[in-house]
Amino acid sequence: IDPTQYIRQIIRNVPDWPxxxxxxxxxxxxxxxxxxxxVLIDLFVYRYMGQKLDLVAGVDARGFIVxxxxxxxxxxxxxxxxKKGKLPFxxxxxxxxxxxxxxxxxxHTDSVRPGQRVLLIDDLIATGxxxxxxxxLLQRLGANVVEAxxxxxxxxLGGSKAVTDSGLSVYTVCS
Ligand code: 5GP
Numbered sequence: 001i002d003p004t005q006y007i008r009q010i011i012r013n014v015p016d017w018p019x020x021x022x023x024x025x026x027x028x029x030x031x032x033x034x035x036x037x038x039v040l041i042d043l044f045v046y047r048y049m050g051q052k053l054d055l056v057a058g059v060d061a062r063g064f065i066v067x068x069x070x071x072x073x074x075x076x077x078x079x080x081x082x083k084k085g086k087l088p089f090x091x092x093x094x095x096x097x098x099x100x101x102x103x104x105x106x107x108h109t110d111s112v113r114p115g116q117r118v119l120l121i122d123d124l125i126a127t128g129x130x131x132x133x134x135x136x137l138l139q140r141l142g143a144n145v146v147e148a149x150x151x152x153x154x155x156x157l158g159g160s161k162a163v164t165d166s167g168l169s170v171y172t173v174c175s
Contacts, residue, residue, distance in 0.1 A: 003039045008174045010036045011152065025152050027062060027123050040151065043173055044070045044121075053146060054116040057081050059105070059134055062123035066151065070121065079111040081120075081134045092140060096133035105133050107141065114142030124152040125172060128159025135168055147171055 010033055012026040030036045044066070053076055058067025060082045071078035084093065084104045091106040112118060118138055122131055131148045138145050145168055153160045153172035160170045 003043060004174050007036050007040055007043075007151070011174075025124055025154075027151060030151070031065060040173065041066065041069050041073060044149065045073050047149075047171060048074055048119060048147075051119075051146060052117060053119050055079055055112060055118045055143075057107075057112075057118050057120050057134065057138060057143075059120070059122035059130060060086070063121050066123065067121045070119075076119075079107065079118075081105050081107055081137065092137060094133040094137045094140070096129040098129070105130065105137060107137050109141070112138060112141040112143040116143050117146050118143040120145055120148045122148075122150050124154065125150045125159040125163065125170070126154050126157045128157075128162040131159070131163050132166060135163070135166070 007030055010030050012029050014024040014026050017024040030040055055077045056067045056071035057079045058064045064080060068078045084106055087106050087108055090109040092109055093104045093106045095102050095104045120131060120134055120138060125131060135145050135148060147169040148163050149171045151173050153175040155175050160172065163170050
């Protein structure tokens with residue numbers, strides 16, 4: 001079986017969560033199953049080894065899980081892109097809009113040095129708002145965002161297109 005298909009079939013669709021009418025793509029079974037966890041990380045390793053990256057930036061919270069393992073495998077550092085109010089040192093923030101209201105992501109001001117080549121990673125792209133805000137944050141810190149990656153794309157929500165239209169390269173394992 002094809003590795004992408006293997007992962008796709010293990011992702012669990014949870015109807016009506018977090019609210020009626022929404023189907024949540026749950027990646028916890030992919031992490032729980034040792035074979036799909038390894039295949040998932042290996043797909044990212046295969047894509048990014050030799051890309052002369054400096055850092056992996058993972059988005060709170062599922063982006064931490066895949067991002068930190070990937071960074072370790074590629075011998076890179078890991079930096080967190082966190083939800084508002086979680087980081088203890090000096091921070092920069094970027095806001096993005098949700099269906100109702102706003103949210104923001106934060107990074108430590110010293111988490112990236114200008115010119116560093118950074119891979120940005122999260123578990124899923126829906127509207128793209130989260131990854132776009134994270135990319136703006138990294139760019140404000142002077143990073144060269146080499147690619148924005150995720151496990152799952154929901155193309156019907158237009159997020160991967162929006163991220164691509166902003167000038168960023170996008171990679172997702174499956175949709
Ligand atoms: P966006 O900003 O692209 O609209 O939403 C993506 C963010 O929301 C990601 O951080 C992702 O973790 C979370 N998210 C939204 N919908 C889902 C879903 O169905 N499954 C998972 N695993 N995460 C989701």
